Amino acid sequence: MTAGKKFEEFIKIVRRLRKECPWDREQTFETLKPYLVEEVYEALQAIDDKDDKKLAEELGDMLLHVVMLSVFAEQAKKFKIDDVVDSISAKMVRRHPHVFGKAEAKDKYAVWKRWEKIKRDEGRGTGGRGKGMLDSIPQSLPALYRADKIQRRAARVGFDWDAVAGAWDKVHEELDEIHEIIKDSKVKIQNKGKIRLKEEIGDLLFSVVNVARKLEIDSEEALQAANTKFMRRFAQIEKKLSAAGGKLSLAQMDALWDKVKASER
Numbered sequence: 001m002t003a004g005k006k007f008e009e010f011i012k013i014v015r016r017l018r019k020e021c022p023w024d025r026e027q028t029f030e031t032l033k034p035y036l037v038e039e040v041y042e043a044l045q046a047i048d049d050k051d052d053k054k055l056a057e058e059l060g061d062m063l064l065h066v067v068m069l070s071v072f073a074e075q076a077k078k079f080k081i082d083d084v085v086d087s088i089s090a091k092m093v094r095r096h097p098h099v100f101g102k103a104e105a106k107d108k109y110a111v112w113k114r115w116e117k118i119k120r121d122e123g124r125g126t127g128g129r130g131k132g133m134l135d136s137i138p139q140s141l142p143a144l145y146r147a148d149k150i151q152r153r154a155a156r157v158g159f160d161w162d163a164v165a166g167a168w169d170k171v172h173e174e175l176d177e178i179h180e181i182i183k184d185s186k187v188k189i190q191n192k193g194k195i196r197l198k199e200e201i202g203d204l205l206f207s208v209v210n211v212a213r214k215l216e217i218d219s220e221e222a223l224q225a226a227n228t229k230f231m232r233r234f235a236q237i238e239k240k241l242s243a244a245g246g247k248l249s250l251a252q253m254d255a256l257w258d259k260v261k262a263s264e265r
Contacts, residue, residue: 018071032065036062042061043058094118095115098111148220151210152213168211170210171207171210173207181196233261237256240256
């Protein structure tokens with residue numbers, strides 16, 4: 001059976017589930033949102049784990065959600081799965097004239113620059129001014145991912161540091177601003193002081209993401225790795241803490257932490 005025939009059979013399965021399964025009948029666009037996000041993260045985990053079999057399974061789960069949402073839309077007479085495929089196919093051809101047309105692109109930067117221009121032109125063609133190049137970045141993205149994406153798009157038009165040193169200097173600038181707020185005894189870390197501190201810490205995090213991007217490090221993955229590392233090391237402290245009846249001083253726990261850290265090296 002061809003891939004096309006298999007896809008058609010899969011659509012029939014989803015339509016039948018929507019008709020005959022009590023759970024599927026009750027689902028809406030809104031109720032599927034958390035499941036859709038969860039499947040994406042499970043696919044990312046499979047990629048990190050280099051588990052090809054698991055990745056194939058998770059991509060199937062993602063495809064299920066694409067088809068389910070399309071079936072919901074079909075039943076509501078909004079659009080069909082054909083419209084979804086037609087839309088993305090036309091967009092890929094339209095935005096890759098260096099592949100499907102006579103245009104040329106020497107590198108990925110040329111591709112990005114043309115992509116953004118075509119995207120802006122498409123917006124104007126709908127009768128509006130067209131969205132800005134950052135407006136289409138979803139607010140629902142994890143903050144580190146979103147910061148990285150914002151910076152990458154701005155960099156496509158040249159709004160970027162020439163070298164990582166400039167981005168690193170910005171990190172120190174933000175650290176200094178936070179230090180000034182904290183050391184100022186006249187500023188209580190509440191009300192206006194807390195609002196300022198929150199803003200500056202946000203700027204600091206944004207700047208750190210910028211450094212990571214310049215070094216071609218995924219900041220979201222880096223933080224997740226740090227989370228995992230902390231959990232692994234803290235688990236050893238937790239064992240000692242339990243054995244001691246929950247009575248260990250901070251100094252003792254710090255010493256245990258250093259011991260665990262040294263053993264990993």
